[in-house]
Amino acid sequence: METIAFFNLKGGVGKTTSAVNIAWQAANEGIPTLLWDLDPQGASSWLFNRTVKSSAKPKKLVTGKSPIGDLVRNTDFENLDIIPADFSFRHIDQILLEQVERGKHNSIAKLVEPFSENYALMILDCPPSFSMLTEQIFATADSLFIPLIPSHLSLRTFEQTYEFFKEHKLKAKRLHGFFNMVDKRRSLHRVMLAHPPKILKNGLKTAIPYAAIVEKMGDLRQPLPAFDKTSRVSKAYDNLWYEIKQTLSEFKD
Template identity: 40%
Template structure:
């Protein structure tokens, strides 16, 4: 099973929208996909039709007293399931930090899902701490949305530094420009002449688009309600570049 993590130090960079759309594109391409919503806000779960989910204790999960598999829910999309977010996930950092092997917590938790799924996508909350370090170790690819601004690029630099400092080994950090607005000169310049930190980025970016915002109205991936839109094509191209 491959594991992709959508992660950023910053909120509001299009991370959850990317996680949901990449999960849908992967399922449509034939993968059996589980999207694990690690964010206590549960936005990815909500986009995929989860109105209410049982509260899950991060303490019980980390200690092995809570079986995550029983919380997996099918979605209306073929081959796409979701492990919903929960308010109990607010304690991730504290519980992982207290574990016997903090860096291996996520690896241990996700291993059983490899019997059922071929791709796991982690939608991670923003920030840097014990959960982030465990994610960086567990994921094959850490996909970082970057708004074409100096502040967002600085956040990417922090992620790259953290990966180096923690020596997480197999992790590949793959940034991509997100919420890009080519009407803005700065956005155009950074997209056309990206800095060295974006050298591993695929040759595709995702616009700041109305169709992405409308995911909240439809509670669905863009391609399901606007299949011919530019945004749908960009998410499809992004998945193909990552697959």
């Protein structure tokens, strides 16, 4: 199983939109896919119209006393399951910290591992923060994808993540930025796309355009490519998925 994460310190940049659309792309190719909504705001759970079945105590889940597998729900799409967000997970950091103090350094990796029996791809939709949870996600994911709206501030947050990886001796090669909500009418967007800064050298080439049809995902509560195959933005998601696969040894062409 490959594990990928959509992460950015900033909110509203397209993590959830990308996680949901890429999950659909993978499932549509017949890849058994599990999307874990780790953001207590629960946007991807909402888009798939799923909530947590039983609210197991986060501490019991983290320590393995309640099986995390019980939280898995199907979606309306074949090959695509979801672990919906649990609002009580907003306190998970404290629990992860207690575990670290007991010498258990990556509880998230331990929770992810058993899913490899049933899934070939695990997608983590991350909350917009630096926390013990995200640190453990950084250490767990095979590749991390960082949606970036072309702007100087956006690049600054990418740099902060990149620096964090270097400082903690994590492989920064696993960090792949990509531009989202690109509006070619804006000169800064054009300039950044034409001359991406050096720090994005492992970035994906596909840029997702800004398009009103993306908002329709919320009206229909469906991934974009499930109801639209022909728009420019859907085609961009096709290309993004192709590029994501090239970063993963199991799916590389």
